[in-house]
Amino acid sequence: MVSPKYVIDPKEGGEKKAGERTDPFRWMIDDCSSIANRGAETYYSGSFTACGFTWKLRLELVLEGDGEKYVGLYLSHVDAVSKNSVIKAIYKLFVYDQLHAEDIQKEGEDYFHSTSHDGFCCKIALNKFNSSKSGLLVNDCCIFGAEVLEAFSCKLDKEGLIHESLSLKKDLTPRIYTWVIKDVSKLTKILFAEVFAAGGYNWRICLYPNLPSFEDFLSVFLIMTNAASLSSKTRVYVDFSFCLLDQHNAKHWKLTVKHLFSSENRYYGCRNFLSREDVRDPSRGFLLNDTCIIEASVVVLGVDTIA
Missing domain, CATH: 2.60.210.10 (Apoptosis, Tumor Necrosis Factor Receptor Associated Protein 2; Chain A)
Known part of the structure; x- marks a missing residue:
């Protein structure tokens, strides 16, 4: 299968918007141990703006995989649900280690559009998340975050892509x-x-x-x-x-x-x-x-x- 290829869309102001980058968005959740023990539930942060586009964080409690349970963090592009557009974003997702003042993070890039408005997943094993030694859950409080480094409005490049x-x-x-x-x-x-x-x-x-x-x-x-x-x-x-x-x-x-x-x-x-x-x-x-x-x-x- 040929992977989709996208190019910057000049009609949609597709220039790089890194200059408009804001500070990392941080999302604090109190009483986090209680929601972590409820099983598979979904939570959303409020909307925030970064690199000229609107986003929010999505938290999944609890993901199942390989016999293990995880906490999953996603970046969602709010406008992609209703607009017929494609946004390419380079970004970081992180969970803040409050004991050691550092982030457990994952960096990458993704395309957001109407049928896929969630990006990649930053997963933390549930037993690690709940461990008092990890620093991720302190005084029953946890901090998640995202930093959008660059974002582009794109369109599908059909030349050289579609073989049939x-x-x-x-x-x-x-x-x-x-x-x-x-x-x-x-x-x-x-x-x-x-x-x-x-x-x-x-x-x-x-x-x-x-x-x-x-x-x-x-x-x-x-x-x-x-x-x-x-x-x-x-x-x-x-x-x-x-x-x-x-x-x-x-x-x-x-x-x-x-x-x-x-x-x-x-x-x-x-x-x-x-x-x-x-x-x-x-x-x-x-x-x-x-x-x-x-x-x-x-x-x-x-x-x-x-x-």
Whole structure:
């Protein structure tokens, strides 16, 4: 998977705002041992401004991981929830050690947007957090904090990033085509059904009574008849099925396939769809008066474009 790449967005005042940096934001919580013993709960600080953007801290009590329990601290971008923007921030998260006057901190960078407005997590093991020797909890008081070093307004850089894109269709109503084939026992050559339309493209079923390499099987394929008109970078994503109807017992024989059709790959199907022995078996009901019925269901899921 290709990782998203962002560039500074000049339309959104994307210049570096380090010059507007404020002092570290510190958040003190009293009676902290009681909330730490309540289990998994979430607490938010008030909002604060740093590097021209609005933030708040989020505290998770208690995170579970690797059989251990943790206190987790996050930085949240307040505006990212409602605005269609991406903010890149370089920042620190810390828990203040009150006995030794120093911070336990984690520094890094993150992108904040409407679907991911929380950054990385600064985790402290719960047993360490509660230990009187750690200095993190003194007189039942703890201090958390964040320092935003730099922040940028960004946009997604699509050049060189997107290798392929799939545009999905909203209307997924299948097109059902029924093909009645008579005189099956006399078949000696390839048969083609009539052309039918589905999802804006033209299709037809192709039936091989016995391919040389699969002479004991019935082979069936779906062909996109107008595939030559497609761009060399365009592929059509199709969900289709073949169903040989059991005219006696309604125990039909069905195959479902998903495939990308293109100008160079215009047909797809199954060489060994069903053995000729099974087709001819009177108890299976696939032949009635030397006639079989094949149904094709075709749904165009979307169009795939190669960059």
